Amino acid sequence: MNKVYDVLIIGGGIIGHSISFFLNKCGVHTVVVDKQASGNKATQAAAGMLGVHTENEKTGAYHKFCEKSRDLYGGLHKELREITSIDIELSKFGMAEVAVHPDEKKRLHSKKMSFPYLTWEEGQSLRERIPALSENALGALFMQEDGHVEPRQVCEALKRAALYYGGDVLEDQAVIGFKKKGDSFTVNMEHSTVSAEHVVVASGADSGRWFKDTGLCNPIVPTKGECFSIKMREKFFNEALFFRDFYVVPKADGRCIVGATSKAGDQSTDTSAGGLSDLMNRVFSHFPEWREAAFLNFWSGVRPGTEDGVPVIGEHPSISKLYFATGHYRNGILLAPATGQLLKNMITKKKIDPSIQALFSANRLVERGESTYEYSS
DSSP: OOEEEEEEEEOOSHHHHHHHHHHHHTTOOEEEEOSSSTTOSHHHHOOOBOOTTTSOSSOSHHHHHHHHHHHHHHHHHHHHHHHHOOOOOOBOSOEEEEEOSHHHHHHHHHHHHHSTTSEEEEHHHHHHHSTTSOTTOOEEEEETTOOBOOHHHHHHHHHHHHHHTTOEEEOSOOEEEEEEETTEEEEEESSOEEEEEEEEEOOGGGTHHHHHHTTSOOOEEEEEEEEEEEEOSSOOOOSEEEOSSOEEEEOTTSOEEEEOOOEETOOOOSOOHHHHHHHHHHHHHHOGGGGGSEEEEEEEEEEEEETTSOOEEEEOSSSTTEEEEEOOGGGHHHHHHHHHHHHHHHHTTOOOOHHHHHHHOGGGGSOBTTTBOOOOO
16 A cells, blocks of 8 residues: 655755655655755755845845745754754854945945845955955945855754654655646655655756646756865955855855856756866955965756746646745755745645745746747746
8 A cells, every 4th residue: 555645745955855844843744755865966065055135136025035034044043953963054144245346336235225234344344354355345245144054954954853743755766757636646756656645846956847747837947056165274254255256155164165157057967177167267366365275175066947037836826736846046045944834834725925925836837828838938
């Protein structure tokens, strides 16, 4: 007899395990299925920034969702540590978005008008505080509440906490397909078959097939990102630094993670010499002394972008109890808690903010015309 779950989640990255955590915590028996070990794709490649304000130029529904998700990390940090003994390394040193061109400085001053609680630091003060910065730095917008976490540790902690609350995880099992019959789904995997009342697609850059297979436009744009890490002799700053074409995230163990290239449509898993070279040239033009830093590691990951730049979070327009939670691009770590909470509320029929529901709805991917599918614009 097939095992029966309330919810089956396809995808064992940080999004899938966040959804599982929130559902199992409220008594909804949920299993996460992944074709490999959990957290081994986009999650493990991320730097872990919680960049609410680097990702938003003005207030609105998306900013509100980002802010809510960031704030959820405060409670999760304590709860996950109590349950799993894992420290997700929540940094409270903030972030600074650095201007190196007059147009960027003008844009950041405009952003400060939208977010008056952010603070501006002039270039001279910034360079005195961070001596490794070149004269190119004209100033920075400081975001005290935005920080970063350690993504792999967040993912593992969410996974273990979901297990603590009664959930299941099936790793190294690819989902071949699923079929709805009556009020439940039969889900066929490589080595077994299970049943579930609800199915959630949270498989990141691999999500595209599930849109196509269920009659929707495929919005997913796999986007490869390459990063490297270094260690300086001296640590001059604690906040994450965000530039127009790269970022630097200092970690508690002394590493600095530097990223990232962005190659839309590239699903390869190797890290290219050219990509690293381009990224290093960008970084060294603003931190020339870092050429002498100890080189630690390099890696790449494929992020799930979308055609319109907005995640897809919500129920399938015509197949009830089938949900999507994907397309977060470079904000999967930031948005994981709020995405998990949102899916939990949708599945348990709690009230949803209409502006959030409309923003992420899969309705924008529905068929246009009798037999033609188009990307929504």
